[in-house]
Amino acid sequence: MNNLGYAILSSLGRKPCSGYQLVGHLEVIWPAKHSQVYPLLTKMEKNGLLEFDYIEQSGKPDKKVYSITEKGRKNLEKWVTESPSDFIIRDEFLVKIYSIWLSDEENAKKLIQDRISKLEKTVALRDENIARIEQTHEKNGLEMTSKNFGRYILFNRRSMLDKEEISWCKWVLNLIEKASLNNLLLGIIVGKLNIIIQDMVLIT
Template identity: 55%
Template sequence: MNTLGYAILSALGRKSYSGYELGKYLENVWPAKHSQIYPMLTKMEEKGFLVHEIVEQVGRPNKKIYSITEKGTEALKKWIAKSPSEQIHRDEFLIKVYSSWLLGEENSAKLVHDRIAKLDESIASLSDKITEMEQMEELETTSKDFGRYLLFSRKFRLAKEEKDWCQWVLGLLKNKKVNFTVFCLAFTGRFNLLLDGLPWIALI
């Protein structure tokens, strides 16, 4: 079973989902197309990792609701205990940024502004989810919602950090050049401040 299969099990470990709902959940952890999800669900059910039941709907096609089995839970536990493989990160935006020297200032700035707009949407959505969870009195680390809270908090922080980076890029585009002398002086100042706060033994 590949990583998509385990991502599906991680979702079903919390609650039962339809194939469509799984697709929405996976957007947060392991994005996949429905053309990938449904064949995987069939394969996993054949191997006994999950089961489904038919839910009848009035005026709509009936839908399948999938649930994890004991065998699926054990497989997920064993997989989680292993160290993850090296992270794979694919982002079309980064390829375009890498080749931004071909775009010119105006089009490069538009590329970055478009990214900021998407980040703002993501930040707002994640903030709502995090706020909703933080309204609880407390959250046990053994709760099924604990991992969800960690995931959303990480994505929120990464989105905020990337937005700051985008603003930095816009500043560079506006200045039309990068002054590395200024960068080196700023870095040296920060590094000296860091050293001032460290015990001398830590510098050996």
């Protein structure tokens, strides 16, 4: 089974949910599309790792709510103790940043400002989830054995990383603006030098 399968087991091990809900829960650990998740759910159910209940809905199609089986739980427990493979980051934004020298200043700044805007919205939503978890466990605290513990620390990790990237994006914007200002000043100086040279030529 691939890592997405174990991510599904991890999420369903916390609580049963539909395929649609599952895609949302996976965002924090292993983002995946519906087209990837649904076929794998079917395969995992056939292999006895998952089971589902049909839930009737008024005015909506009936839905399947999946939950982890004892076999799935044992597979997950065994997998959790194994050393993870090296992680890989694939981010289109980073590729564009790597080739930002091909862009003009306006488009370069827009690329970064759009990233900041998206990150700020994501951080705000995630911080709301963090606050809800903290509020739920306010009296007794959040223990490692709680099913929400892993979710809580991962939410905080992503939030910290996103906030750090926002700071980095602002640093890059400042770098671009400084370079632009230096080029402007250089242009003014060169322009003035040309005028002085022309005046000297006329005088001579």
